[in-house]
Amino acid sequence: MQAFDHRKYHPTPAPQMRNRQWPNRTLTRAPRWCSVDLRDGNQALLEPMNVAQKQRLWTLLVKLGFKEIEVGFPAASQPDFDFVRWLIEAHAIPDDVTIQVLVQAREALIVRTFEALRGARRAIVHVYNSTSPVQRERVFGLDRDGVTAIARQGAAWVQREAQKYPATAWTFQYSPESFSNTEMDYAVEICEAVLDVWQPTPGQPCIINLPSTVESSTPNIFADQVEYFATHISRRDSIIISLHTHNDRGCAVAAAELGVLAGADRVEGTLLGNGERTGNMDIVTMAMNLYSQGIAPQLDLSNPDEIIQVATECTALPVHPRHPWVGELVYTAFSGSHQDAIRKCLQRQQAEEPWQVAYLPIDPQDLGRDYQAVIRVNSQSGKGGVAFVMERDYGLSLPRWMQVELAQAVQRASEADGGEVDSARIHALFMQTFVNDHTRVSLKGYRLDRNGGHDTLAAQIMVDGQTQLIQGHGEGAISAFVQGWMRHSGQHINVVDYSEHAIGSGTGAEAVAYIQLNLNGQRVAGAAFDHDTVSASLKAVLSALNRVSVGEAILPAALSPAAS
C-alpha cells in the first residue's frame, strides 16, 4: 500500500440498535462532573506536575465547584503518592469533595494505592483494564475470558484492600478501557463480572466508567454504545454510568453530550481539554454549552481568565485564542456585517429579557469579558463596527452617512497600515476628516435674533486671519448662516442633513453637531463640538466648508481677505 491510503483503515463497528431513544431526548441538567486534570491531564504532559503545581490546580478545581476529582495514579509515581498524602494529612479535602485515584488491575499497585489513601474520609478507587480486540489480542495476548479474569481479579483485590481500611467510605469504579472499540456484548459481559464481585446496591452503588479511550467514531455511534450498555447491564439502579471521552476526532464534547442523552449520569474530563493526544473532553466547553441553553452547569466558570492562568501555568500548554467560550478572541468580531448586527442587537437588548444578540451566543460579561473587545476594526470591518467604537468609546452617535464616509477612511488606513485600527486611531481619523482644525475659516462669535421661525444671524468669522462679518436670515440659525454665506460668497449651498446630540450630561455637557452640505453640487460633511449648540452647528458648517477649501483655494472671492 502506498502512503496516505485510506484503505489501511476500517470503520468502527456500531451496535445494532432497533429502538434507540437518545435522539428523542434533550439535555435538561448538568451531569455529575469528575475532573481528571490531575491524572489523565497530568499523564499527558511533557513534564508532569510537581506537588506544588498539583496543589495549585487542586485549589482551583475545588473553587470551581468540582465534587469529584481524580487526583492521580498514586502507585505510579512518588509525586502522585505524595500529593494524595498531602491532601489527606493537610485536611485539604472539603467535606463535600471526594477524591478519586486510578490503578491498573495489578495486585501490588492496588495495595500501594490503598496505602496512599490511608486515613481518607471518603475515596473512589478506580480500577481499569483494556477490553478491545486489539488490546486483548495484541497487547495482552488473551482471549475474552482471560481479559475478564484480569478485571474480576482486579475488582477482588480492590475489595480486599478496602476491607483493610473500614474507616474510609469507599466507592469502587471500574473502566473497561477502550470501551468504544470493544464489542458491546463483551463490554457488558466484563462489567457484569466486576459487578458480581462488588455486588453494588442502590444504597452503595459503584461507578462504571465508559471511555472512548481513543475516539474513533462519530458521536452518534458512541451514544448508541452508551445506550446499548445502559439498557443491557443488570443492576442499573446500583451503578452510576460515567463517561470518559477523548478528542481524537475533535468530538469529545459532542460524544459526552450525546452519551448523557443516551443514559449516562456522570462525565469525566479536564479543564480546557488537556489530555492524551488531542485531549480529554473539555469540561469548560461542555458546561458552558449547558449554560448557554439556560441549564445551570453546577460549576462556577465566571472567571475563565483565572482558569486559563492556573491551567496554563500548571500544564505549560497555551490556550488557543479561539478556544470555545473562553478564548481571548471569541467575543471579538472583525467582520463588518457581524459588527453591524451586534451593535443593533446590543442597542435593543433589555436587561430583563432573554439574551438575543446575533453572533454573541452569550453575554461576554457573564465571563468577565467586557464589551471593549467585542468589536475590533480592521480592513474586514464596515460602518457598523466603526460606529460602535465611536459610540462606545467617545459617546458619538454618528449619522449613517457619516458612518459610511468614516468607515471608508478607516478601511483605507487599515489597508495602508495593515491589521487592526484601534479606537484612538478611528477617533483621530474622525477628527481629521470631519472636524479638522478650521485653519482658513473659523467662527469668532455670533448674534442670533429669533423671530418666530424667521431668524437673523450675524456671525463674525475669521478668514485667513482676517475678521469678516456675514449676515443672513432663515428658519433657524443654520439656515440663516448658510444664507448669509451664500449672499457673501456667491456659492450655492444646500443643507442635506443635520443632527446634533449632547455628549455626557449636566451643565458641563458638550454638544456635537454633524452636517452634510451640498456645495455647488458636491456633497461634503463636517462635525464640530461646542458647549453651545448653536456654535456647534455653525462650526460644523465651517468644518465642512474648510474641507473643500483646504488645498483647493476655492474660498469665495467675497470672503477672501483681499475682497474685504
Ligand SMILES: CC(=O)SCCNC(=O)CCNC(=O)[C@H](O)C(C)(C)COP(=O)(O)OP(=O)(O)OC[C@H]1O[C@@H](n2cnc3c(N)ncnc32)[C@H](O)[C@@H]1OP(=O)(O)O
Ligand atoms: C487510558 C489510560 O489513560 S490508562 C492510564 C494510563 N496511565 C499510566 O500508565 C500512567 C501511570 N503508569 C505508570 O507510571 C506505569 O505504567 C506503572 C508504574 C503504573 C506501571 O509500570 P510497569 O510496571 O513498569 O509496567 P507498564 O506500565 O509498562 O505495564 C505493562 C504491564 O502491565 C500490564 N497492564 C497494563 N495495564 C494493565 C491493567 N490495566 N491491568 C492489569 N495489567 C495491566 C501489561 O499487560 C504489562 O504486563 P507485562 O509486563 O506482563 O507485559
Ligand SMILES: CC(C)C(=O)C(=O)O
Ligand atoms: C482509565 C481510563 C478511564 C482512561 O483514562 C481512558 O480510557 O482514557
